[in-house]
Amino acid sequence: MKDFFRFAELSTKLKQVQRKGWLIRDVKEAESVADHTFSVSLMAFVLSKHHPENLNREKCVSMALIHDLAESIVGDITPYDGISSEEKQQREHQAIQKIIDLIDDDEILLLWQEYEAAETPEAQFVKSLDKLETLLQAFEYEQQQPDVDLDEFWEKAEKITRHPDAESDWMPDVEIQKWLKLLLKERAAKM
Numbered sequence: 585m586k587d588f589f590r591f592a593e594l595s596t597k598l599k600q601v602q603r604k605g606w607l608i609r610d611v612k613e614a615e616s617v618a619d620h621t622f623s624v625s626l627m628a629f630v631l632s633k634h635h636p637e638n639l640n641r642e643k644c645v646s647m648a649l650i651h652d653l654a655e656s657i658v659g660d661i662t663p664y665d666g667i668s669s670e671e672k673q674q675r676e677h678q679a680i681q682k683i684i685d686l687i688d689d690d691e692i693l694l695l696w697q698e699y700e701a702a703e704t705p706e707a708q709f710v711k712s713l714d715k716l717e718t719l720l721q722a723f724e725y726e727q728q729q730p731d732v733d734l735d736e737f738w739e740k741a742e743k744i745t746r747h748p749d750a751e752s753d754w755m756p757d758v759e760i761q762k763w764l765k766l767l768l769k770e771r772a773a774k775m
Contacts, residue, residue, distance in 0.1 A: 591686040597656040604660040605718070611725050611732055617655050623717045624648045628710055635759050637705045647695050647710045654679035654696070673700070705757075712760035715741075719764070723771055742768060 598618040606614035628648040632641045655661075657679035661672045684692045699707050722737045741764055 585687050585689075587686045591683065594656045594683060594686070595653060598652065601655055601660055604662045604664075605737075606721075606725065608662070608664060609732055609734060611734075612729060615721060617652050617660055620717060620721070621649065621652055623720070624651065624710070624713050627713045627717060631713070631759065631763075632706075632709065635709065635757075637709075639706050639709055643695070643706045644710055646691075647699050647706060648713065650692050650695055651699050651710060651714060653683060653692070657682060676700075709757045709760065712757040716760050716763055716767070719767055723767060726771070727774065738768070738771065 596618075598621060599616050601617045602614045603617060603620060625645055625648040628644040629641065632639045632644040652660075654676035658672075658675045661667055661675070667675075680693055680696050684690060698704055699710060702708050702711050719737060719741055722734045725732055726734055
């Protein structure tokens with residue numbers, strides 16, 4: 585391990601990086617990337633155990649822990665930042681490479697690449713959890729701050745649940761689809 589303390593310093597920066605999707609919508613006391621990562625990781629730990637595809641639980645939790653690690657260097661890049669998805673991917677790849685160079689651990693890079701490619705059941709599951717957690721957080725913010733408009737977050741989720749075969753950059757894991765439908769029902773009941 586080359587420089588664990590620099591690695592720790594970078595990774596703990598995620599506690600200060602607020603999620604921009606909330607900030608640009610004027611959410612007060614927006615969660616940090618670390619808050620989000622913790623929630624996704626805990627969901628991966630709990631829900632992967634009961635998944636019908638017999639997912640590798642350790643891989644799911646590990647992937648959830650590192651899925652936004654690059655944001656400790658590049659920040660939380662959103663579609664509103666005017667940065668192409670290719671440029672975002674390149675920046676994040678360079679950031680992950682810098683991070684793993686500090687601790688000499690290629691497993692982080694491999695997990696991050698697997699997550700980004702979303703080709704394995706575990707990666708698809710964790711990507712779905714990433715989106716579900718964001719919607720759970722949106723639901724919480726709507727309850728706490730009714731004047732904040734977060735409908736944009738829900739429009740895509742509703743479209744996907746009504747038309748599961750529709751082209752989308754996110755197609756939820758089958759199990760997560762069930763939780764998403766329940767969340768949409770809960771939201772509709774409270775609105």
